Amino acid sequence: MVIHQNPDIDQIKGWLEEVKDPEIPVLSLLDMGVITRMEMSDEGKVTVHMTPTFVGCPAMEAMKKNVEEVLDKNGIRNKQVIISFEEPWSSDRLTEKGREALLKFGLAPPPKHGQVIDLDLLEHVECPYCHSKNTLLKSPFGPTLCRSLHYCDNCKQAFEQFKPV
Amino acid sequence: MKELAIKELLYKMADDLLILGHRNSEWTGIGPILEEDIAFSSMAQDKVGQSWALYKMLQVLGEQEPDTVAFTRNAPQFHSCKFVELPIGEYDFSLVRHFLFDTADLLRFDLLSRSSYTPLAQLATKIKGELKYHTMHANTWIKQLGSVEDEEAFQRMQYALDVALPFALGIFEEGPYEQSLADEKIFAGEVHLKSLWLEKIQETLSKTRLVLGDVSLISPELGGRYGQHTEFLQPLLDEMTEVFKVDPTAEW
Ligand SMILES: [Zn+2]
Numbered sequence A: 001m002v003i004h005q006n007p008d009i010d011q012i013k014g015w016l017e018e019v020k021d022p023e024i025p026v027l028s029l030l031d032m033g034v035i036t037r038m039e040m041s042d043e044g045k046v047t048v049h050m051t052p053t054f055v056g057c058p059a060m061e062a063m064k065k066n067v068e069e070v071l072d073k074n075g076i077r078n079k080q081v082i083i084s085f086e087e088p089w090s091s092d093r094l095t096e097k098g099r100e101a102l103l104k105f106g107l108a109p110p111p112k113h114g115q116v117i118d119l120d121l122l123e124h125v126e127c128p129y130c131h132s133k134n135t136l137l138k139s140p141f142g143p144t145l146c147r148s149l150h151y152c153d154n155c156k157q158a159f160e161q162f163k164p165v
Numbered sequence B: 001m002k003e004l005a006i007k008e009l010l011y012k013m014a015d016d017l018l019i020l021g022h023r024n025s026e027w028t029g030i031g032p033i034l035e036e037d038i039a040f041s042s043m044a045q046d047k048v049g050q051s052w053a054l055y056k057m058l059q060v061l062g063e064q065e066p067d068t069v070a071f072t073r074n075a076p077q078f079h080s081c082k083f084v085e086l087p088i089g090e091y092d093f094s095l096v097r098h099f100l101f102d103t104a105d106l107l108r109f110d111l112l113s114r115s116s117y118t119p120l121a122q123l124a125t126k127i128k129g130e131l132k133y134h135t136m137h138a139n140t141w142i143k144q145l146g147s148v149e150d151e152e153a154f155q156r157m158q159y160a161l162d163v164a165l166p167f168a169l170g171i172f173e174e175g176p177y178e179q180s181l182a183d184e185k186i187f188a189g190e191v192h193l194k195s196l197w198l199e200k201i202q203e204t205l206s207k208t209r210l211v212l213g214d215v216s217l218i219s220p221e222l223g224g225r226y227g228q229h230t231e232f233l234q235p236l237l238d239e240m241t242e243v244f245k246v247d248p249t250a251e252w
Helices: A009-016 A060-073 A096-104 B002-025 B034-060 B066-071 B091-112 B118-145 B151-172 B178-183 B190-205 B233-246
Strands: A035-040 A046-050 A079-083 A135-139 A147-152 A157-162
Touching: A009 A035, A009 A060, A046 A060, A060 A079, A135 B034, B002 B034, B002 B091, B002 B178, B002 B233, B034 B066, B034 B091, B034 B118, B066 B233, B091 B118, B091 B151, B091 B190, B118 B151, B118 B190, B151 B190
Parallel strands: A046 A079
Antiparallel strands: A035 A046, A135 A147, A147 A157
């Protein structure tokens, strides 16, 4: 085990990059916006704040454990991970890097919406395969809480979108 | 007084979501088409998750832990409205209930997102975002099936709406602390919510051939908020509890 002398927040951020979303293993929790902030007290206590993508997200406890393990592995003993709705998650929190990762994974990234979500936003989502916008919404509910189902009329393939929330 | 009022409010919302979530999950595997099967399962998962978050908030206020609260109470201890406990019936009834209930719930959480009780305001903001998908789904189907040419299909929708309406009005049964909640700016109250709801559902129904009965002539199905339930709640609770008793540590 490596014991780091006085790591700073940026260093910790670097370590946490390895914690991925269990459902979309190419996406880190930081890029997802699930880790909302981190702080270190004068005594060196590290606090990580997290917020679930969906209230009923079944993976939240596992993600919390993963964050704790990474901190442990890097020698951070004095730590706390807090899950709250203080800064509620919205898909607008996804980073640019996160959006690109989604696209490579074959999931259409969610459009930025500034909290205005209506049907228009879900119709004509850009196809992640051929980039056509000649697409249809099949259902706002997909195989997991964060995905919707679409069909591309151009390349005739079904695809999923990480839905705007 | 204030804390009692908050608890009463949280309990009825959580119980509504837990019970309707379990009813919705009964469509898993038997939905009319695969997409609807998935939709009702997803909405069930959302609702049970939302109820859990509210039970957790109650735990912070000194109540027992969510598992205990959800699975060890009997019907008279539940504050849910009678509407949510009714069996799923045919798909038309479930769809109409989904439309009437979720429209009310979205408006409720929208009001609560501005609550003076901060933890609730934060959670409500989040839940609101999820509920938009539920009402979007409901509105799409109501508009489609409420305007359908086929007379039999249309009549079934109208009948479901007529049957559901007195129960839907029971959602807005006033609690013992309405005044206190309004004074403290925690929640604007059931009367206010009901008027917003009527306006909203009329707006959607006006785009269909469906007609809403005259609510001034209908007696709402009350009592649920005070633990008086139909014969359908206890068997549902027994079923939920049975799964829990088999393995109380199972992850939900
Ligand atoms: Zn395409």
